[in-house]
Amino acid sequence: MKTDMVIAGVGGQGILSIAAALGSAALDNNLHMKQAETHGMSQRGGDVQSFMRISDKPIYSDLIPKGGADIILSVEPMEALRYLPFLKKGGYVVANSSPFINIPNYPNEEELVKTIEALPNYVLIDADEIAKEVTGSTRAFNFVMLGAASPFIDVPFEYLEEGIRKIFGRKGEDVVKMNIDALHAGRKFSQDNK
Amino acid sequence: MQKSLLLGVEAIAQGAIDAGMSGVYAYPGTPSTEITEYIQHSKLASERKIHSEWSANEKTAMETALGMSYAGKRTMVCMKHVGLNVAADCFMNAAITGSNGGMLVTIADDPSMHSSQNEQDSRVYAKFAMIPILEPSNQQEAYDMTRFGFELSEACGTPVMMRITTRLAHSRAGVTPATDIVAENELRLPEDKQRFVLLPSIARKQYKVLLGNQANFDAASEDSLYNEYFEGKDKSLGVVACGIAYNYLMENYSNNDCPFPVLKLSQYPLPRTKVTKLVEECDKVLVLEDGYPVVEEMLKGYLENDKVIGRLDGTLSRDGELNPDMVGAALGFDVVEGMPVPEMVAARPPALCVGCHHHDVYKALNEVIAEYGEGRVFSDIGCYTLGALPPYRAINAVVDMGASITMAKGAADAGLIPSVAMIGDSTFTHSGMTGLLDAINENSPITVIISDNESISMTGGQKSSAKGKLEDICAGLGVHADHIHVYTSLPKKHEDVKELIRKELDYQGVSVIIPRRICVQKNVRDQKIKKAMKAKAAAKA
Numbered sequence: 001m002k003t004d005m006v007i008a009g010v011g012g013q014g015i016l017s018i019a020a021a022l023g024s025a026a027l028d029n030n031l032h033m034k035q036a037e038t039h040g041m042s043q044r045g046g047d048v049q050s051f052m053r054i055s056d057k058p059i060y061s062d063l064i065p066k067g068g069a070d071i072i073l074s075v076e077p078m079e080a081l082r083y084l085p086f087l088k089k090g091g092y093v094v095a096n097s098s099p100f101i102n103i104p105n106y107p108n109e110e111e112l113v114k115t116i117e118a119l120p121n122y123v124l125i126d127a128d129e130i131a132k133e134v135t136g137s138t139r140a141f142n143f144v145m146l147g148a149a150s151p152f153i154d155v156p157f158e159y160l161e162e163g164i165r166k167i168f169g170r171k172g173e174d175v176v177k178m179n180i181d182a183l184h185a186g187r188k189f190s191q192d193n194k
Numbered sequence: 195m196q197k198s199l200l201l202g203v204e205a206i207a208q209g210a211i212d213a214g215m216s217g218v219y220a221y222p223g224t225p226s227t228e229i230t231e232y233i234q235h236s237k238l239a240s241e242r243k244i245h246s247e248w249s250a251n252e253k254t255a256m257e258t259a260l261g262m263s264y265a266g267k268r269t270m271v272c273m274k275h276v277g278l279n280v281a282a283d284c285f286m287n288a289a290i291t292g293s294n295g296g297m298l299v300t301i302a303d304d305p306s307m308h309s310s311q312n313e314q315d316s317r318v319y320a321k322f323a324m325i326p327i328l329e330p331s332n333q334q335e336a337y338d339m340t341r342f343g344f345e346l347s348e349a350c351g352t353p354v355m356m357r358i359t360t361r362l363a364h365s366r367a368g369v370t371p372a373t374d375i376v377a378e379n380e381l382r383l384p385e386d387k388q389r390f391v392l393l394p395s396i397a398r399k400q401y402k403v404l405l406g407n408q409a410n411f412d413a414a415s416e417d418s419l420y421n422e423y424f425e426g427k428d429k430s431l432g433v434v435a436c437g438i439a440y441n442y443l444m445e446n447y448s449n450n451d452c453p454f455p456v457l458k459l460s461q462y463p464l465p466r467t468k469v470t471k472l473v474e475e476c477d478k479v480l481v482l483e484d485g486y487p488v489v490e491e492m493l494k495g496y497l498e499n500d501k502v503i504g505r506l507d508g509t510l511s512r513d514g515e516l517n518p519d520m521v522g523a524a525l526g527f528d529v530v531e532g533m534p535v536p537e538m539v540a541a542r543p544p545a546l547c548v549g550c551h552h553h554d555v556y557k558a559l560n561e562v563i564a565e566y567g568e569g570r571v572f573s574d575i576g577c578y579t580l581g582a583l584p585p586y587r588a589i590n591a592v593v594d595m596g597a598s599i600t601m602a603k604g605a606a607d608a609g610l611i612p613s614v615a616m617i618g619d620s621t622f623t624h625s626g627m628t629g630l631l632d633a634i635n636e637n638s639p640i641t642v643i644i645s646d647n648e649s650i651s652m653t654g655g656q657k658s659s660a661k662g663k664l665e666d667i668c669a670g671l672g673v674h675a676d677h678i679h680v681y682t683s684l685p686k687k688h689e690d691v692k693e694l695i696r697k698e699l700d701y702q703g704v705s706v707i708i709p710r711r712i713c714v715q716k717n718v719r720d721q722k723i724k725k726a727m728k729a730k731a732a733a734k735a
Contacts, residue, residue, distance in 0.1 A: 010542065011544065019366075020199075023199050023366055024199060027197055027199050027368045032367075032368070033199075033366075033367060033368065034365055034366065034367045035365060035366040035367075036361060036364060036365035036366075037364050037365070037366070038308070038364070039224055039225060039227075039228075039309070039364050039654075044544040044545055044546070044547060044577065044580065044652075045542070045544055045545040045547070046542055046543055046544035046545070047541075047542040051365075059367075060440075060441040060442075060443075060444040060445045061441045061442050061444075061445035061517075061518045062361050062362070062365035062367075062438070062441065063361065063442075063517050063518055064518075065445060065517075065518040065519050065522065065529070066519045066529055066530070066531045066532065067529070067530040067531050067532045068518075069532070078538075078539055078540070079542075081535060081536050081538070081539045082535060082539050084532050084533040084534065084535055084536070085531045085532045085533065085534065085535060086532055087532035087533060088532065089532070091532070102542070102545065103540055103541075103542055103543075105540045106540060107538035107539070107540060108538075111538060112538065115536050115538065119533075
């Protein structure tokens with residue numbers, strides 16, 4: 001059992017909550033995990049990434065080697081492409097189709113979609129829209145994304161639900177339910193569209 | 195014992211709390227900030243009343259920690275690598291006085307400069323001060339070595355450096371805490387009542403104590419469980435793997451089947467017996483270290499023993515953070531990259547937040563500076579450093595904490611009049627005040643803009659020592675009241691602000707302009723905390 005995943009996005013999009021839920025799930029089930037993240041200067045609207053590694057064997061490096069990632073999970077379409085050198089042959093790109101445009105030279109959106117659709121294995125999902133449909137707000141879009149990546153993560157799906165319960169438990173049952181609903185919706189989309 | 199999911203920095207913080215530390219002293223700086231923040235939020239730390247307030251700068255932090263150590267208690271001082279430059283005076287001399295209560299100097303280096311202006315390696319400083327270094331290779335070791343560091347410091351009577359780099363600082367893993375929690379030390383003055391008095395006669399004696407202590411540091415390294423020698427059958431190569439470099443080595447041998455002898459090095463000075471054994475039994479020695487080629491240079495020597503390879507001979511890149519691919523290539527493995535990055539992928543540099551008042555300051559400043567000619571704005575370390583990037587390109591220098599004011603003065607001395615300093619509130623109280631005093635004493639024609647967002651924002655909104663004090667500090671130092679201007683920074687004041695800047699640029703003396711508006715991020719966090727506290731109070735009632 002081993003999954004290496006690059007989680008990508010833009011500073012402020014909250015990719016760390018995805019990593020936190022997954023990390024908590026891994027730890028509670030006695031799996032090894034390492035998760036490297038970006039703090040400091042680049043958080044201010046710059047590109048950020050987190051390397052997430054889960055395994056039933058000890059993990060050495062906090063960084064994933066090039067060509068070693070099973071999944072690139074990106075909460076933003078262009079950011080998914082930035083980490084392609086890390087993707088393993090046969091690995092999946094799971095990308096949110098809603099762009100985060102805070103630079104003047106953001107690529108043409110149609111071409112961006114075409115480029116992603118030309119990848120051998122991808123799931124392109126409008127996580128904002130699905131989150132809105134299922135939970136009434138876009139807030140849980142991160143967990144739609146985790147759900148969409150879940151078929152490719154070599155960790156039992158129930159663990160992910162447990163992870164969400166653990167990190168959002170303090171915030172009440174409503175918040176837990178919202179994020180778990182989002183997780184299921186993302187998973188369903190992915191299973192129907194991969 | 196239940197594992198906790200901790201960042202490397204958090205593991206150090208928890209380790210220090212569990213090891214009976216009585217106070218942490220620090221100034222925020224990436225990647226070291228979360229050590230102190232973790233202690234500030236720890237229940238056990240607050241029950242024990244462990245000191246964790248921020249210091250004004252790294253020098254005051256180091257000195258205060260030394261004072262706590264003098265009084266017999268365990269203490270830690272934390273900072274980023276460049277912060278040690280600020281604290282270096284105390285750091286070097288603390289090696290001469292020695293410590294009393296255990297003293298850990300925890301320094302977070304930033305190879306590849308993710309959030310810094312250089313990638314200096316703090317191990318060089320520890321070698322300079324001649325004190326031991328601990329360099330954990332993972333989060334569990336970071337936790338364990340913190341306790342070990344206090345013990346080592348007390349056993350040897352010396353401050354000990356804990357050196358980490360960004361990658362360990364900001365990576366999470368499961369950490370099993372100790373089963374016992376150490377009680378804090380009692381107040382206990384040093385037996386030798388003179389050794390902290392560094393008059394030359396005493397300092398000479400204390401320096402000999404430090405020199406004599408080197409043998410103890412060597413012995414501690416030789417015996418250390420953290421310096422482990424792994425035998426290997428293939429002696430064509432031996433590997434010295436320092437700190438987290440060990441992980442990048444082992445990442446390349448997925449079945450734990452590295453064929454070469456390996457010295458896993460996490461405690462310095464170098465363990466001579468183990469190093470000698472490796473060098474003697476292997477044809478070549480590859481040194482893997484994150485940061486400067488410190489160990490490599492020692493082993494290679496001035497006469498360039500060509501048996502030793504690493505960053506100096508090009509086997510590894512001379513600069514930048516190590517990673518599994520670089521190390522793999524050095525070991526002769528092919529690095530199989532995934533797909534290339536498509537050309538359409540644009541750089542996404544960090545930027546000032548939407549609604550941040552530094553925008554308003556730069557917009558006005560740029561328009562006025564255009565009237566005087568460019569090249570005269572000296573800035574400083576903080577969010578406003580992003581004014582160097584488009585769309586503003588507003589600043590001409592950023593060097594170190596506080597250098598804006600003194601560089602502006604130097605340029606004015608040279609005849610670049612007017613010169614402007616652009617500095618933040620917290621950076622001003624960190625290291626700007628003394629430079630302002632220099633300018634005041636010579637009535638230098640400079641205009642200092644202290645762009646006040648009432649928080650240490652770049653590192654996550656920590657409490658600024660400057661809050662509520664800026665005008666009084668400037669007046670107290672001697673800026674004339676007519677040339678201290680404070681205003682609430684708002685876009686609608688654009689024309690008035692331009693007029694004010696013009697007026698002060700034309701004044702042939704020291705002016706201070708303080709645009710003030712709370713950091714937008716800090717404001718959101720403060721409101722959230724307020725709301726949560728209200729809800730808590732309501733629940734109680």
